[in-house]
Amino acid sequence: MVMAVSPFPGTISIYDSASLTSRIRARRARGGARVLCAIVAVLAGVVLFVGWGMDVAAARGEATGSRSMAITTAVGLLLCALLTLGGVSRRRFVRPGSKRLGAGFLLCLALADLALLASPLQIGLDQFLFSFSGALAEVYMSPATATCLMLAAGCLLVRRRRGRFLNGDLYGLLVLAGLLVTTLALVGYAFDAESLYAVFVYTAMSLHTAVGFFLMFVALMLARPTWGWMFLVMGPGPGGATLRRTLPFVVLGPFAFCGLTLAAVEAGIFDVNFRLSLLAITMMSSLVGLLFWSAQRENADAKDIIAANAQLRRLLHERDVLLQEVYHRVKNNLQFIDAMLALEAMRGNDSPLDQRLAGIRSRLHAISLVHQKLISAQDLATVDLRSFLTDLCDQQGRGAGLDDRGISIDTSVDEIGLDLEQAVPIGLLVTELLSNAAKHAFPDGRAGRIEVVAKRIDGNRLQLSVSDNGVGLAGPAGDGGTVGSMIVRSLAAQLRAQTRRFGEDGFCIAFTIPLDKTPRS
């Protein structure tokens, strides 16, 4: 599975191909927020300047027979729209400090209104501020409006912090609460259900205040498309896709259907009971249809996942086959080179040259053994050091005819998983040291023992030693000028190994090799 970093901070997307689409969707959402903020700002501005400044009753909303939008409400809504716009616009004309200050002011405005309404005076903020003529102002910010203002101010104040509880979700909850309050009022106005917007003082809200705040909360939702539950709608994944597809129908469908049936009742096409029956049947059939659709989609998704898994398994098998083929060809080529070297060695009687060719062949055999182990490995990538070194010692011992000379090789190796990059140099290192011991440690038909030990120490280091009980450094083994010694030095450097030599009783060379990757045993 491809893991990709999501464009949204703090989240990881498993839908790699969807990340770009999500980013585009988030940018579009912010664009939508800008448009809605501008509409709300215009609406509040018109009410404020035309309705209250120029005293045009229609602009205040009175012409429709609805309640009026209070001055403080219009100011609050305008400020809220401008602050949100400042946050989502490309130039970000509102600095975070100013935004917090503005949001704090909005919060104070709403709290002051609520405090005054709850006080023994039982007057709204507008009545308190604009009643200097002696009579109480008729219009004031209702508790429902003040609540909306508080929720909007809260959204502007909330900051997302990593690792915090309700990180981003608090913002989503505030937006959701605001949408709920305004939707109640809007539904009340749509179906003439006065109790939803006007009967109780706590729900009283004018139509354009409800519209303005509804748009404001939608804008706030779009302004932070990656926060809280909004990410579910905007983000990648099949759940988000289903939500985006169904949400408009779920929200607008019942609204439109109820409106239509209400109009039909009012026009005398059918009566209220028939309308209720129609609503019940429609609701039931819609929900059943939605359930069936959801079940069908789930089944289709499961089928897709099964097909994708099957394809992945097939690709994995193909990769294994190809890798095995590559290893096989490498081994075959090594055998090919080995055969040519062997034929070359058989042609002449040049003993030093034959010895050098035999040395090259033994190194080829070591590399070939790594590939053989890789083919046998379950993951085709890890060589088991124990099996590898045991076989290598056996192979090299046979090649050098050590049994016939009375020289034994003992191995003590931990089970450590190594990759190709480390297994090859370690194999070559052991090959060189065994070859060196076989050539120099036991002169004049002397019998003896060679010991190869590989242990894991400190979790991620390998202690490798090759020792013998031969003649020690007195023999040519200590000579540092040969090709073999040069190869040992180079391989040790390649493995970033620390090397120590001992030569008192026989000869021992030990390497401490860091295992970069976590040992797989």
Added chain:
Amino acid sequence: MQTTPKVLIVEDEQIIAEYFRVIVESAGYEVCGIALSADEAVKLARENDPALIFMDVRLQGEKDGVDAAFEIHRHKPVPTVYVTGSTEPETQQRIKADHPADILIKPVLSEQLLDALKRFCPQP
């Protein structure tokens, strides 16, 4: 009169086959033929009646060494030493189904070939 035991080499890489031939002949055996494909191997085995076969698995043509060995053994069982680089489990299973004398993994040492000759085809 004693005859020199015959050895059949089945190997699609001519150089490797030559290397095997030199080793086998140096040990005093006769190489009755080098087959590059399964069909050739079956033909040479029928014509020469070898005492031992060194058999590679991957060969030229559609059939492989295991197919060739099965066909040869249907007429007459001959000790067969597989010399292969194929160590994947499926191939190993097929080889084992043929009851091989031994399996040598490439690259092989001359000592391994000589040891196999001694064990399965001793000189009279």
